Amino acid sequence: MSERERLNRLVSDYGDLTVKRFFNLDAQAYRAGALPARTKEIMGLVASFVLRCDDCILYHLNRCREERVTDAEIVEALGIGLVVGGSITIPHLRRALLAWHEMRP
Amino acid sequence: MSERERLNRLVSDYGDLTVKRFFNLDAQAYRAGALPARTKEIMGLVASFVLRCDDCILYHLNRCREERVTDAEIVEALGIGLVVGGSITIPHLRRALLAWHEMRP
Amino acid sequence: MSERERLNRLVSDYGDLTVKRFFNLDAQAYRAGALPARTKEIMGLVASFVLRCDDCILYHLNRCREERVTDAEIVEALGIGLVVGGSITIPHLRRALLAWHEMRP
Amino acid sequence: MSERERLNRLVSDYGDLTVKRFFNLDAQAYRAGALPARTKEIMGLVASFVLRCDDCILYHLNRCREERVTDAEIVEALGIGLVVGGSITIPHLRRALLAWHEMRP
């Protein structure tokens, strides 16, 4: 069982209805609709990036790999994040690119 | 001269090279590349939304109208922002939808 | 119809399932459970305060009045928010106390 | 001497009057008054949670254990934090529940 699975197990054991519904809602928000799932994952990445959450960035980078987002698309998305969020995001940019690089097929 | 133009004039009058280059960079980040300008504007909207800046949200909503983003796309993008950013973004959601409604063609 | 109602109408008209479920979840989180509704509203106030959202602060102050929270309790709660969130919250403290003062019975 | 003590020693060695007074004020804010110390610690937890500071969350979880806060109360408090702060707080929720679990008596 991975660290992430172990932690999700804990959330599931302790979580009440509010917590569980939130997790369902979180999954639902990224399902394909008027916008394709692929675009939504890039948006989730940009939102996570400007809010500076490494775990969230990593999660969306993984989903972007699954959705076959290209290097150029990732860099443009992170570039928007960098301009919007400023130099305070630079350490996250470095770690995001390293993670993206290491998960290349 | 609109309020926005008057303020940009001031930025231009007072701004040094750092400030001016930043404004150029800000414009450049949203130009079409691997990702279309349209998608980039929706990303700028989501980033502005989770960072809770009404002026920035309004700017990107205007650009989204120009790029013919649909109601359904805007609502899905803001829905991602709402889930990522939490209930603290609700007042911005209300104002964003009002602005979007009022700028319908 | 108040401004708030008009805005909620817009959210209801435009909102998709994600948005509507989020609003339901938001209401549910403050219902009495192991913690009384009264305590939960004070928590919502402190969370809104440190995140510096005036509309959210105002909403929870109103709910705190309904739950008969006392002046001393409000000031202690805001004092925790002030210490956690720092002097950047001072303008919100001023506006919160003014709003609280004006809604006294 | 624990890591925390070693770091507090450094703060004490380097800190000037402003820093020292701030630390005193921080301790004072959580003392029992109109609100019991127990409720104040839960508020400190929620504030730390929405501001996404793991060290602060851990500190208040420890204090909540000392004040005999129950599992159900912690989960409801974190649930409010999750709804207010959004999915960006999920990694902190996982770590908070793990820490809470591991410090059970």
Added chain:
Amino acid sequence: MSERERLNRLVSDYGDLTVKRFFNLDAQAYRAGALPARTKEIMGLVASFVLRCDDCILYHLNRCREERVTDAEIVEALGIGLVVGGSITIPHLRRALLAWHEMRP
């Protein structure tokens, strides 16, 4: 009595010891020490700017005028804030420059 005075009166009427000590500490932090008061005010400005609090920015701009900070110094300080904090600070930059312009001697 100005709006600011009226609000400070309310803080003084409602505030407990925690709130009052915080206000004293806030004043103390900007007094001349190893760093001159002038430099401290510019720092307070930059901190307020990246945290995006217009009231705080305005307060420090006023203090910077009293300390005879020059236009070039203000623009360089705001330029650092803009680069650190990103384009999300642009609306605050516009309002800061307008306020600075209007309070010129």
Added chain:
Amino acid sequence: MSERERLNRLVSDYGDLTVKRFFNLDAQAYRAGALPARTKEIMGLVASFVLRCDDCILYHLNRCREERVTDAEIVEALGIGLVVGGSITIPHLRRALLAWHEMRP
């Protein structure tokens, strides 16, 4: 090659024009002008501190050592950061003072 260099190499390999220009702009903002480089680094430190980015804080502390900023100046700058940013910055204060202590000449 240090970890930092390895990461910067990745930024350089993947980065597009937007990213590269941002890095240039970031360097430019701290060059001596109306304000000396030394003062600008302290400002960068305070901005990084209130935004709670440890990597950014560490970078500016290193630059402050190079610019021969004194212990008293660092503590006053961090004290302003602590008062502006609140107790949520305390873990960063501890780590900043430890890093500053360990890089003493």
